[in-house]
Amino acid sequence: MKTLIKNGQVFLAGKLTQQDILIKDDRIQAIGSHLEHLRSTDRVIDAKGKLVSPGLIDVHVHYREPGQTYKETVATGSQAAAHGGFTTVGAMPNVTPVPNTPELFQAMTTINHKDGVVHIKQYAPITVDRTTDELVDFKALKAAGAFGFSNDGNGVQTAGVMFQAMQAAAQVGLPIVAHVEDDSLKNNGVMNAGPQAQALGVPGIPSVCESSQLARDLMLAQATGVHYHVCHVSTKESVALIRWAKQQGINVTCEVAPHHLLLSDEQITKADPYYKMNPPLRSEADRQALIAGLLDGTIDMIATDHAPHSREEKQGDMQTAAFGITGSETAFATLYTAFVKEGIFTLEQLLTWMTSKPAEIFKLNDSGSLLPGTVADIAIFDLENEHVLTEEEYFSKGVNTPFTGMKVYGMTAMTLVAGNIAYSREEK
Template sequence: MKILIQNGHVIDPPTGKDGIFDVLIVEDKIVKVERRIEDRADRVIDAGGCYVMPGFIDLHVHLRDPGLTHKETLETGGKAAVKGGITTMCAMPNTKPVIDDGEKVAEVHARAAKESPAHVIQIGAVTKGQLGRELADIEGMAKAGCHAISEDGKSVMNASIYRRGMKKAKECGISVFAHCEDITMVEGGVMNADGNATRLGLKGITNSVEDVIVARDILLAKETGARLHLCHCSTADSVEMIRLAKEDGLPVTGEVCPHHFILTADDIPADDGNYKMNPPLRGRADVEALREGLKNGIMDVISTDHAPHSAEEKNRSMAEAAFGIVGLETSAALTYTELVEPGILTMTDMAEKMSTNPARILGLLDKGSVSEGKTADIVIFDTRQEYTIDKDTFVSKGKNTPFHGRKVRGTVRYTLADGAVVYENEIH
């Protein structure tokens, strides 16, 4: 199968391409990226007026499968991903059962290859059952292709066990993805600890709940040499600590989610469970620090922390609702609208933070680039039309988003995975 993408504006951070090029795909590989390609093809896609970028790679997704499939499945999550231009996603292990051995990782990978149009990399737990008492089968999960371990949804509070997990991850050549939260300091909080919590009569979560674990994990990474990726950073001090870690030459990276670089606690209009997420929406100074961190390269990645829940679990008071927000279908449009259009990021920056850097962190040498020899995971992205986010059009089972009704620009027209068109939304 040959596919020729014509007239698109190719954005490719690794090669520096930023202009109008044609892209020829043969089977699952990109074979040519040139100003004009005359080769015949089985299918020609006119990408005129659109950007052609490497398929997005989301390092932080909750697919809820196995065991919580009323919230999401490999199939529905995969379809939501490709609708959002995401061709590879990392599934967190806090499922039922918890993904804590090589056999479970292999099972998810085998199922995902059949059920999901997007590539799924199953991340393994740090401890058995995520109970924080005994290390999981890290070696077995690494051999099964997990690429990273994470206790996501919680931190491993026992620093000695966590240190041993980091050492094992380093031995196995995989990364550690850290959810930074000192659970002993949450104290029943459900949103940021500021005047808005007082206004709504809710308990707050201070910035230090995140910051103390960020500091601890960076120090443990320094001691063990483990590759540390800090998930869903939400505070100004997290950005500063990552900056210092990089100055110290440590293998530390950080991600920011769209809800954290867009919304503040001031944007919570009422006691609405759709605004409840972990970590919570912070203050204006934190948002500005996150944006500046993305702009200056301290923060490496934009991920979603896609966390679908049923309407019953979210349509209640923040005191009772589940933590989480969906994002697979909105992250690209929100990033473009809130960061690229205002000039905070360039289109190359966007591609770098949503594809190239995630590929590098995972060690996926064949992804994250629109260049010859790479796997043909590609998104064709159209920024011309303004529209309103409508949760009722989501493919995901989860509709829990505070961005319903928000105006954005940026529509995925085509998503290709392994050289096959897995999503298309043509202009009519």
């Protein structure tokens, strides 16, 4: 099967250029100008007026399977990813049961392979059931295919446990991917501690809840040499700490979520559970620090923290509703609209943070760039036409996002995974 993508503006080696792409079976065969002379093409995709990018990479999603499939499944979550232009994702292990053993882990990867329409890399937990102090068998879980180790959803509360985990991860050459949150400082909060929380009469989560545990972990990472990756950075203090740590040569990388770039707690004018997420939306000063951190290289990449919940779990008030926001289907378009069209980021920067940087850092050697011989994971985006986000178009079971109703540019026109069409707007 040969497919020709022609007339597109292609993101190639960090630059935008008019090129055609020839795909043979699951791999890119050639990239060049005017490849339409190749007569044996079976399928032609005209990308005139559209952006052709390497498939986006999201190292932080929640697919809820097994055990919580009323929220999401591998099938619906991966379809949502393809709808958003993502072709590779990293799935977190906060499922039921937690994949503590190679057998449970392999059962998850079997489902990922069978039902996923994108490439799904699977994290293993750091500790048994994610909330205990008992370490998993790092060596055995790496052998079973673990992408990294994460207790996402919970911080590792004990320094000694995290130190031992970092030593074990360093020995097997995989990253610790950390949710940084000191439970003793959370105070049963539901949003950022500050004037908005006070005005709404709800308990707040102080920024030191994140930054204090991060400071601890950075010292432990320095001592162990582990690759330490920080999930969903949200505070200006965290950005400053990571900037300092990189200057010291500590092997730290980090991600920021689209919602923390796009929103602050100033937008929470009523107790709307769709604005309840963990870490919470922070102050405007924090949001600006995150933007600055991306631009100066302190923050390495963007990852969605796609966290679907049922409608029932996101109803009611802020105090009883679940934490979490979806992101797979809205990330690129909302970021493109708010930042690229406004001249804050370049398109090349946004694509780098969502393709080549995560591929480089997580050693995804066959992803994140368009090169002859690599797997044909490709996203095509419509940058010219305005679109209103609606719940009806989402593939995810979760509709828990405040971005529904937003007018955006940059919706996905087509996503190809290993040369196969995983999503097409025309065929939806």
